[in-house]
Amino acid sequence: MNETSSETNKEKILEALRVSVVEIMSTMAMSEVIYTGRETVDNFYLSKEVCGLVRIGGAHEGMIAISCNLELLGVIVSSIVGLSVDELQRDDLLDGAAELANMVGGGMKTKAQIPGVALSPPMSIIGGDYMAEWKTLRATEILTFQMELGILQIHASL
């Protein structure tokens, strides 16, 4: 793949991610979300309380992560499954973070329409004190979304 087509694929993926997040939050979580912008950083660090990850493989390789604090994840999962935040167990939050990453990745794959792209099963991490790093030479694009109770971010190393 030449540099131009790789860059085109990257932009398609980023746009598909932006649209997917808004769609997932409005249909599944019935929550308003506003895309507030994108920044580029030279590493792939995650340190918020919640992250859900999916690896992109095949025709375009990379990593996508959703990232937010635990309180916001609780509200999102609560809205999706129809239980109060207090009723949610830690396993519910782990599964919820993984399924959100899965839906964001799946939505991206469908919308970006790049032939030969595959996704790994999702993985989730929840904790008050951790740092996670993916070793990559590629830059990471961070898409930021404002929700009523906090900020949700998508980290995409593509």
Place this chain on the structure above:
Amino acid sequence: MKLLTIDDSRTIRRVISGIGAMLGYEVLEAENGDVGLRVLAEQHDEIGLVLLDWNMPGMNGLEVLKKAKADARFAHIPVMMVTTEGEKDYIIKSIQAGAIHYQTKPFSQEEMAARIMEAMGMGGV
């Protein structure tokens, strides 16, 4: 009549269970294809619709669908795919293997309720 959701995501199983309950159905849950086929074998007389994920550990949804359609005891039970995979190739393979509907995630409660009602022969909402 009962519904059976086969999905490795507890979140999605709960969503579907909630929608099924709202429509008056008991919803059985299976976290993978093996468990789903076992539940089908044990309770096929009571199951009116299977909602089946594609990407799961072990057998994928298409393999589960093919096994279900190859078993005379429950080949007649309608199967709806419920998956993040939205590409045409996946949809065609599912329909060719016998799925009656293909619902991509994310979905709204109303959309899923309408799909279930249609599949259960009750028309749209």
